[in-house]
Amino acid sequence: MPVTQSPANANNIASDDAILRSDVRKLGDLLGQSLVRQEGQELLDLVESVRKAVREGGGIELLEKLSVEDSVQLVRAFSTYFHLANVAEQVHRARVLAQSRAVGGSWLSRAIDKIEEAYKAQTPGHSFTHADLEQWVSELMVRPVFTAHPTEAARRSILNKLGEVAKLLDQDLNPRQNERLAETVDLLWQTDELRLNRPEPLDEAMNALYYLDDLALNTVPEVLNDFARELKRLDIDLPVTARPLTFGTWIGGDRDGNPNITAQVTEDAIALQVAHAIRTSISAMDELRQMLSISTRIVGTTPELQASIEEDLKNIPEFEPRFLRLNQQEPYRLKATAIAHRLIFTRNRHASQAPHVPGRDYANSAELIADLTLMRDSLAAHRGELIATGFLERTIRSIAAFGLTHATLDVREHSDAHHNLLKQVMPAGYIDLSHNEKFPVLISELAKKSPLDLTTLDAAGKKTFDTFKAIDDLIARFGPEVIETYIISMTKGADDLVAAAVIGKAAGLVDLDKKIAKIGFAPLLETVAELRAAGEILEKLLSDPTYRSLVGLRDDVQEVMLGYSDSNKDAGIATSQWEIHRAQRALRDVAMKYGVKLRLFHGRGGSVGRGGGPTYDALVALPWGSVDGQIKMTEQGEVISDKYALPALARENVELTLAASLEATILNRAARQSPADLAQWNECMNLISDNSFARYRKLIDHPDLPAYFYASTPVEQLGNLFLGSRPSRRPDAAGGLDSLRAIPWVFGWTQSRQIVPGWFGVGTGLKAAREAGKSDVLKKMLKEWHFFHTFISNVEMTLAKTDLVTAKRYVETLVPTELHHFLDTITEEFELTVKEILALTEKETLLGDQPILARTLQVRDAYLSPLHLLQVNLLHRVRTAGEAPDAMLVRALLLTINGVAAGLRNTG
Numbered sequence: 001m002p003v004t005q006s007p008a009n010a011n012n013i014a015s016d017d018a019i020l021r022s023d024v025r026k027l028g029d030l031l032g033q034s035l036v037r038q039e040g041q042e043l044l045d046l047v048e049s050v051r052k053a054v055r056e057g058g059g060i061e062l063l064e065k066l067s068v069e070d071s072v073q074l075v076r077a078f079s080t081y082f083h084l085a086n087v088a089e090q091v092h093r094a095r096v097l098a099q100s101r102a103v104g105g106s107w108l109s110r111a112i113d114k115i116e117e118a119y120k121a122q123t124p125g126h127s128f129t130h131a132d133l134e135q136w137v138s139e140l141m142v143r144p145v146f147t148a149h150p151t152e153a154a155r156r157s158i159l160n161k162l163g164e165v166a167k168l169l170d171q172d173l174n175p176r177q178n179e180r181l182a183e184t185v186d187l188l189w190q191t192d193e194l195r196l197n198r199p200e201p202l203d204e205a206m207n208a209l210y211y212l213d214d215l216a217l218n219t220v221p222e223v224l225n226d227f228a229r230e231l232k233r234l235d236i237d238l239p240v241t242a243r244p245l246t247f248g249t250w251i252g253g254d255r256d257g258n259p260n261i262t263a264q265v266t267e268d269a270i271a272l273q274v275a276h277a278i279r280t281s282i283s284a285m286d287e288l289r290q291m292l293s294i295s296t297r298i299v300g301t302t303p304e305l306q307a308s309i310e311e312d313l314k315n316i317p318e319f320e321p322r323f324l325r326l327n328q329q330e331p332y333r334l335k336a337t338a339i340a341h342r343l344i345f346t347r348n349r350h351a352s353q354a355p356h357v358p359g360r361d362y363a364n365s366a367e368l369i370a371d372l373t374l375m376r377d378s379l380a381a382h383r384g385e386l387i388a389t390g391f392l393e394r395t396i397r398s399i400a401a402f403g404l405t406h407a408t409l410d411v412r413e414h415s416d417a418h419h420n421l422l423k424q425v426m427p428a429g430y431i432d433l434s435h436n437e438k439f440p441v442l443i444s445e446l447a448k449k450s451p452l453d454l455t456t457l458d459a460a461g462k463k464t465f466d467t468f469k470a471i472d473d474l475i476a477r478f479g480p481e482v483i484e485t486y487i488i489s490m491t492k493g494a495d496d497l498v499a500a501a502v503i504g505k506a507a508g509l510v511d512l513d514k515k516i517a518k519i520g521f522a523p524l525l526e527t528v529a530e531l532r533a534a535g536e537i538l539e540k541l542l543s544d545p546t547y548r549s550l551v552g553l554r555d556d557v558q559e560v561m562l563g564y565s566d567s568n569k570d571a572g573i574a575t576s577q578w579e580i581h582r583a584q585r586a587l588r589d590v591a592m593k594y595g596v597k598l599r600l601f602h603g604r605g606g607s608v609g610r611g612g613g614p615t616y617d618a619l620v621a622l623p624w625g626s627v628d629g630q631i632k633m634t635e636q637g638e639v640i641s642d643k644y645a646l647p648a649l650a651r652e653n654v655e656l657t658l659a660a661s662l663e664a665t666i667l668n669r670a671a672r673q674s675p676a677d678l679a680q681w682n683e684c685m686n687l688i689s690d691n692s693f694a695r696y697r698k699l700i701d702h703p704d705l706p707a708y709f710y711a712s713t714p715v716e717q718l719g720n721l722f723l724g725s726r727p728s729r730r731p732d733a734a735g736g737l738d739s740l741r742a743i744p745w746v747f748g749w750t751q752s753r754q755i756v757p758g759w760f761g762v763g764t765g766l767k768a769a770r771e772a773g774k775s776d777v778l779k780k781m782l783k784e785w786h787f788f789h790t791f792i793s794n795v796e797m798t799l800a801k802t803d804l805v806t807a808k809r810y811v812e813t814l815v816p817t818e819l820h821h822f823l824d825t826i827t828e829e830f831e832l833t834v835k836e837i838l839a840l841t842e843k844e845t846l847l848g849d850q851p852i853l854a855r856t857l858q859v860r861d862a863y864l865s866p867l868h869l870l871q872v873n874l875l876h877r878v879r880t881a882g883e884a885p886d887a888m889l890v891r892a893l894l895l896t897i898n899g900v901a902a903g904l905r906n907t908g
Helices: 018-039 041-055 060-064 068-104 107-121 130-138 156-169 175-189 201-234 263-291 303-315 321-326 331-352 365-380 385-402 415-422 435-447 459-478 494-506 528-532 534-542 545-552 564-571 573-593 615-620 638-644 647-667 675-700 705-712 715-721 742-751 762-771 775-784 786-801 804-814 821-841 851-879 887-904
Strands: 141-146 408-414 483-489 520-525 557-563 597-603 630-635
Touching: 018 041, 018 068, 018 156, 018 175, 041 060, 041 068, 041 851, 060 851, 068 156, 068 175, 068 647, 068 851, 068 887, 107 130, 107 201, 107 647, 130 201, 130 647, 141 201, 141 647, 156 175, 201 263, 201 385, 201 638, 201 647, 263 331, 263 385, 263 408, 263 459, 303 331, 303 365, 321 331, 331 365, 365 385, 408 415, 408 459, 415 459, 415 483, 415 494, 435 494, 435 545, 459 483, 459 494, 483 494, 483 557, 494 520, 494 534, 494 545, 520 534, 528 534, 528 564, 528 573, 534 545, 534 557, 534 573, 557 564, 557 573, 557 630, 564 573, 564 597, 564 675, 564 742, 573 597, 573 675, 573 762, 573 786, 615 647, 615 786, 630 638, 630 647, 638 647, 675 762, 675 775, 675 821, 705 715, 705 742, 705 804, 705 821, 715 742, 715 887, 742 887, 762 775, 762 821, 775 786, 775 821, 786 821, 786 851, 804 821, 804 851, 851 887
Parallel strands: 141 630, 408 483, 483 520, 520 557, 557 597, 597 630
Antiparallel strands: none
């Protein structure tokens, strides 16, 4: 089956990017004018002279002569340019998307087109009935999960200003709007790019809520309404209360390696979320109240709605007399007002932790939706079908998606935390047992009627147990959708999952005897060893009757999270991607064997080295049967602002995620390749992976690589950027690279333009396959295998962003001579990988089929080069300044990191 390219993008729709270039020039000119107004002509002259000198291959001597103050101003000027250029590109993408929808329809319409075609074709192995379609749609559950992983370098204050630039740029500019643009650029210049201190978890929660609020009010209602409309083409009615799309968050729940996340922080984060969810619902009610001016003097209402309003008036004596007087013959306005009151009472109840009062506040989202559904049904029964299925139905669908909690919080903790707690109450020697030996001990404990007594624990154990008790309390206060999954990171055996369940039992979350399982437990498989053992771990769990009964109480759904970041750091891009693909196949087969629905949670980062890349391509490339209606994926760092900052882009990304998940569920339920082809491709991929792995491990196992990595990159400055509340190093690991998290690992290589995690070893792997006579197989894999095509495309993109001429500047200035051989090794593999990729794709240059993107990267490099040279210079000065470098010098260095991140549109 040939690989179908993802739907139209900027490169194959916009044949002429003149408007984009015009916008970039306009913003560049405004920035130049702002520099003159704010700092004087001298700064603009300096910017132009540096840019010209670097373009002509020089500039180093000029930069070395700069004062620290001038360096700061220069870095800020180039960084601000990139922020503005990024906004122009976002606006341009939004325009291109509008063209795409006009020409080829939406992502959802194209997905339905494919499903209709497949339904009519009914080919062997890919046939399905209308009943199948209805069932698969009813089980659809797609959930993007916002995390606080620290890769967003830009402050919220900067992002807000850029959002205003985008709004103005997307309008037909008149002189007044040009003035507002200039004013906003001045504001941008006068706003500090750097955080003064490390954000706290609730600061991170607020940042995510900024996007969730907007999604709930603007984006999701439209997308879900379009989804329902498109499904009618398949003769499927999507219930107004269906939840095919929801949102999740880790913020306030991710404890792994973050000592700042406590049980109280989790409770505070949920309270903040709920307050925002209620506020957005009240806003929707205010809009409903304005719109639904329907009078009983013209049309009637159902008795059920009338009775509901009368009950509201009895329970809400605070109802404003003015509304009773003005709206006495406008029942829908009265009902919307009553709902707004009940929402306010619900918010007050949560704030004071008072008990629920039936009829005054809402116990859960279902009660709120029931009230809104009464209104909809009454409208539909009295000639208001269009009104009922318009704004009101869009509102109901959005509230069904977000509920009164806004997002479902995942809680994550390291597996060792649970075992270290249990060793205090289990028989002596427990902690020294192997994984296989611990499993029956823990299963026996889980099956007992009485839970463990966990009243006497040390401080660390108490902190872990308090988390479970907080989960139980939050579910009691806010409902079962507030927290659904407990994730165990660094899962190495089935016992790691059962250990968490045993503690959950002690907290009242699990009671198999009483048929209670308030949450599910999910392993996080992060390294190659665990990915290879994925099927074995799940088999051990599901084959055990006790654990299987726990899954049964969770609607027969077992969630498994796949870690892209650590597997990449551990094994390199080729082996990481391949082992994750194979793990999904193994997990799928085991889940099918035991009649369990598998929900895969993809822990994707922003960069290719951490599982990033185009979402649509990633979803359609997943193994058949692995997206059985259920999927979760993380949205991290700068990816969140890039995807959701502009309304048009937010809609695009939500819609394509939903459409691709629907496609994967319905059209990818059986193998798309013949057994012979698949066996041949597996063999070839194993060959690529094995040789890539060997090449990669030879590099990172070298005892001197940590010294090279830290010397040639600014990674030691990451902590000073205060990107997030979580430390960049694991507190319990040894020194060197092992203690470094995957995010700063990618961050360092990216800043110095070596970008090793995104491609290193791939050339060696492809060469080995080619020399083994697999050239024709490789060509066929590229053409017909979604997984391989997406993998090669992502590697090609990363190669195009790699700049080893720039990297050489870092190495020659910052790295001891005896370590320079590492750059030689990296260069050798880079050249080999480029050669193999071009031979395989039959292109003359990287991105040869994407000229606009290639030119965009080339233009960016012209402005990035001065920033890189400044960063090298400033790094050298900071490192040679002793233990206490000048604060302004450090500030200048940190600003270059921000600037490079903006220029590359990526940190980690």
